[in-house]
Amino acid sequence: MKTIMRMMDHLYWADGRILDALEASDTKDTELLKLVRHVAVAEQVWLSRLEGRGNVQYWLWEEAEDLPEIRRMFEANAKDYRNYIGKLEESALDQMISYSSQNGRSFQTSVRDILLQVLLHGQYHRGQINRALRMEGAEPAPVDYITFARL
Incomplete structure (x- = not known):
């Protein structure tokens, strides 16, 4: 549990760093x-599934122009995940969660694997964002875990 909590702290930090880099790049x-x-x-989608709020429809690929609004989304996510994980017992990590994907397909996945998906999915896309920033001539954000761990 301690490792997942530490990795989630990295996620919150890395989300903020990537937003800072995007804002600085203009x-x-x-x-x-x-x-x-x-x-x-x-x-948000994965937390909704973890909390059993059903298959709430989210728009995963909607246009976005307002970085302050996206920052507020990340800040709310951090608060909500901290609240969720703060109540989670170690034994609950292996609990299976039933949910439907965005296209309606049913799945069962452990809490542990869902949390790892959230962590790895974000890191994957932050890498894509950093590459795009570099290609624009902007400064990418150092978001490696070791950079966070050295703070």
Whole structure:
């Protein structure tokens, strides 16, 4: 549990760093903004499933232009995940969660694997965002776990 909590702390930190880099770049790349919004919404989707709120419809690939609004989404996600994980017992990590995907397909996945999905999905897309920033001539955000661990 301690490892997952530490990795989630990294996720919150990395989400903030990538938003800082996007703001500093002053990018107008709508696909890049759509991608960062996608990360925030995917975090919401998985938490909704973990909390058993049913198959709430989220729009994973909606256009986005408002970085302050996306930052508020990430901040709310961090607060909600901290609250969820703070109540979670170690034994609950292996509990199976039943849910439907966005296209209606049914699945069962452990809490542990869902949390790892959230962690790895965000890191994957932050790498894509950093690459795009570099290609625009902007400064990418160092979001590696070791950078966080050294703080």
